[in-house]
Amino acid sequence: MLHRYDEALVAHETARDLFEQVGDTHGQASAWNNSGETLRLLHRYDEALVAHETARDLFEQVGDARNRAIAWGGAGNVLEGLHRYGEALVAHETARGLFEQIGDAHGQAVTWINSGTALRGLRRYDEAVAAGRRSAETLGRLGDFTRAGEALSELATSLDAANAAPAVVREAWLRSASAYDTAGATNKRDQSRAKVAPITTNAIDG
Incomplete structure (x- = not known):
């Protein structure tokens, strides 16, 4: 791992914009989720939370329960970084419920x-x-x-x-x-x- 997070963020944002141009909602969701994780590593927690929540909602639109669960988990990790542990626990429990539904x-x-x-x-x-x-x-x-x-x-x-x-x-x-x-x-x-x-x-x- 190169830890070049600023460059990684630019790459994810570029991918997200390209997916939007071609109308690929699932691709946009994945790029948002990747952006969220990168923003968390940059300690830009508020932006990271928005990114994961956006990904979560887009994954719900396309019916992808597994990646919606992953986005919930990402949001939970960010909430821990914000010391909002009660909300983080709810996010992780929601993710677990989704994984349980699909037998993961x-x-x-x-x-x-x-x-x-x-x-x-x-x-x-x-x-x-x-x-x-x-x-x-x-x-x-x-x-x-x-x-x-x-x-x-x-x-x-x-x-x-x-x-x-x-x-x-x-x-x-x-x-x-x-x-x-x-x-x-x-x-x-x-x-x-x-x-x-x-x-x-x-x-x-x-």
Whole structure:
């Protein structure tokens, strides 16, 4: 990834305009959604939210439930960036409901990761932990070890916020590293492993 987000945004906006010229509503929706994600990475959250909501409405017009769910999830992620955790949780739950309607177990599992983040922002730590466990279990079963590693990272963070025993938090980080290692995501693996040493040191010091 080149992290050239300003250029990426121009590309998505150009694509969106071209899709509009040829009357391709679905293409416009996809470009709006991509713009939303890029704007979020640029921390332009208000614009990102508008982009995802526009994409969501356009996907609804063309009857694309899966991508409408993805747009809802994108909006939820932006709302977390705005610290509007209650609204973010509603967005993720709406996305999950749409994924459930079309029988997309993977999509549902990803929304549990995001719901966990929102629940943690609301200080509903036990529910955040439950969401992390549910998503990690499902994603591991489905063989998506990159996302399972992400879910386990979220779980570890929620466990820490819930004041779980250091050994329990440590195990979650190690499981995250293992999942990332299985996926070949070495940078993510190393990031999870780096979380373990401070826990071990603090446990010894305590």
